[in-house]
Amino acid sequence: MYEVAIIGGGPAGGSAAIFTAKAGKKTIVIDNGKSVTKRALLNNHYGAPEIGGPDLMETGQKQARDHGAEIVHEEVTEAKKTESGFLLKTENGEYEAKHIILASGYGIEIGEKLGVNVIEGTEPRVTKIFEVNEQGQTNIANVWACGLVAGVSVHTIITAGDGARVAINLLSEINGERYVDHDILKS
Numbered sequence: 001m002y003e004v005a006i007i008g009g010g011p012a013g014g015s016a017a018i019f020t021a022k023a024g025k026k027t028i029v030i031d032n033g034k035s036v037t038k039r040a041l042l043n044n045h046y047g048a049p050e051i052g053g054p055d056l057m058e059t060g061q062k063q064a065r066d067h068g069a070e071i072v073h074e075e076v077t078e079a080k081k082t083e084s085g086f087l088l089k090t091e092n093g094e095y096e097a098k099h100i101i102l103a104s105g106y107g108i109e110i111g112e113k114l115g116v117n118v119i120e121g122t123e124p125r126v127t128k129i130f131e132v133n134e135q136g137q138t139n140i141a142n143v144w145a146c147g148l149v150a151g152v153s154v155h156t157i158i159t160a161g162d163g164a165r166v167a168i169n170l171l172s173e174i175n176g177e178r179y180v181d182h183d184i185l186k187s
Contacts, residue, residue, distance in 0.1 A: 002028045005088055005097030007076050007110055010035035011156040012147025013103030014060035015163035021069035023171050028095055032075040037156055045157050079110045102145040103163055116140055122151045136166030144170055
């Protein structure tokens with residue numbers, strides 16, 4: 001069983017995975033490969049040169065893998081609550097997790113199947129999003145949402161930051177104290 005399953009491997013989900021895996025939580029990212037980031041050319045990331053969306057995603061997912069996240073390229077077709085957490089089914093298998101982070105861009109179907117509350121979207125061309133609290137929690141215990149599907153701006157630097165924010169809040173809840181992840185340069 002995974003501690004955290006992240007549905008969506010774009011900037012929000014990939015960023016969340018970096019934090020949860022680096023914190024030692026057994027993490028899986030299930031990415032269907034449909035991220036709109038794959039069509040982006042990014043000239044607005046602080047501290048980073050121009051980068052294409054596919055390269056940004058590849059670099060971010062590599063970083064998550066380097067910290068221990070498992071990344072599978074499959075479509076989640078079904079999700080249901082179980083006694084010990086959640087069961088996620090794909091066309092190729094099943095995955096169990098204690099916590100879910102929905103980072104599925106425009107896709108809300110899996111969250112809807114779990115009973116997550118949906119509200120009107122806030123971004124252009126985004127008709128529906130998940131209702132979340134300030135921490136990124138949905139109305140379903142242990143189900144969180146981040147990025148575009150949680151109502152933040154479509155800009156990748158913002159969705160990546162939101163994925164990190166929600167992951168930190170989830171880790172804080174799991175650990176029972178505020179989680180902080182700061183690495184220090186060696187002199």
